[in-house]
Amino acid sequence: MTVRVRFAPSPTGLLHLGGLRTALYNFLFARKHGGRFILRIEDTDTARTVPGSASLLLRMLQDAGIGPDEGYGVGGDHGPYVQSERKELYAAAAARLEQAGLAYRCSYDDAEVERYRKEEEARVGSFVFRRRAAEDLLGGAGRRGGGVIRLDAERALQQLGEAEVEDLVRGRVVIPNDKVDDAILVKSDGLPTYHLASVVDDQNMGISHVIRGEEWLSSAPKHILLHRALGHPPPPFAHLPLLLNPDGGKLSKRHEHGTVESFVRQGFEMKAILSYTASMGFTPSKEIMTVKELIEEFDLSKVHKHGTRVDIGKFSSIQTSVLRGMCQDSEGRRGLWLELGPRLRELVKVSGQPILADRVEDDKYFEEVVKTVVERVERRSEILSQFLYFWTDPDPEALASHTAAEAREQVIAHLENFEQELQKQAERREGGGLDVLIEEARKAAKAAGAKAMSKGAMMKFVRLALTGKDGGPSLTDIFALLGPPVSLRRVSSSLKFLRAPAAPSS
Structure with a gap:
């Protein structure tokens, strides 16, 4: 099979x-x-x-x-695959069921069905539409014309046998016969319901197994009866949990x-x-x-x-792991570049800040950035939304806005010395790493009489000058990617705003 x-x-x-x-x-x-x-x-x-x-x-x-x-x-060979284009098949199936006495026309309106429902619920605590009970309450055989076409569940069960479900997920499922209702197969507008259309299509398309949601389990006996009534053994069912x-x-x-x-x-x-x-x-x-x-x-x-x-x-958690796996894989990083590269070019144009123009088009640089920020992103969009400073200068006022008035002179003194060390390194195009620069700046500031500042505090202010943020990846990695010339420009720009007189408090 x-x-x-x-x-x-x-x-x-x-x-x-x-x-x-x-x-x-x-x-x-x-x-x-x-x-x-x-x-x-x-x-x-x-x-x-x-x-x-x-x-x-x-x-x-x-x-x-x-x-x-x-x-x-x-x-494919079993089309059309849209049910509204298969009406003739359903009409023919409904006619076969009527001719076999396994379906009937019913013209009770909604108000009458609602009355029937309330009567049954009051009498037995539940409601299952059955033709004979409806006729006893609402009127006789004269109401069988027009309207909708319903399954005659009682007659189908008598002629076709009980409809137990051998479910591939749940095992044997028994729904009592008296709970199988006279389901509507064709609505008053001539269109089939799910019950008839799904069975006709499953047969016509040669469906070997029906794997669907648990919400259809209670309808499975009706579908088994319809498969038999239309001349085919029902396929195995598997009803998935909610x-x-x-x-x-x-x-x-x-x-x-x-x-x-x-x-x-x-x-x-x-x-x-x-x-x-x-x-x-x-x-x-x-x-x-x-x-x-x-x-x-x-x-x-x-x-x-x-x-x-x-x-x-x-x-x-799965999302974070998947994205980090992509960021750590060269093919994954390449895919991120192909998607995010155009968006990056749009963002830097409207940033209003100096752009690292050569790096905006540099896929290798992008991949290095991705490797640097991988532990700090959960969505691919965050690579740009949180770390755009790798391609465009941050707001130079960020440092000033994060510096208390009483600490301004201390911060200025240390960053001015850091600026000088950066200048030397940029001119030499060589020199020590970030730790060396910060240590030299701290020493120079102390020698000039500035209030001492811890290495951790100074790194915080350098980070604000370089990125506009007070957190993120390793500052050493950020500095290595940006390089001394870009870092010098950002520190100088931030110092300009820091030296400006603080606005009077209101």
């Missing part, structure tokens, strides 16, 4: 994190067994369909490296962590998103996995039965 599995989302907006997991597990199962992964768009709920979202779903799968082998946007938000509720698209796009916008790498999504259902051997490694390890027998909460702390 050729394995053929499908991901069949409704185009109702952004890709849900659970949708990505369903797509991923289907993809992994297909690859594991040498099969085909199909993308089918289930758009029969026209009121909720969002134009353009199907294309976005396809692109997201392709960006994640799990694009379909066949289906929407790709083509994804839960951090407080334990079902994760929805409206939740801040509910969609793949929400994480992409936050700067999460797709490899991190995929690795974490894979772990929300089974336990891989390591935290970060390539798609190839996931294929090797994935097995439906390893999938958890219980729901999994989204753990943002763990997700962020």
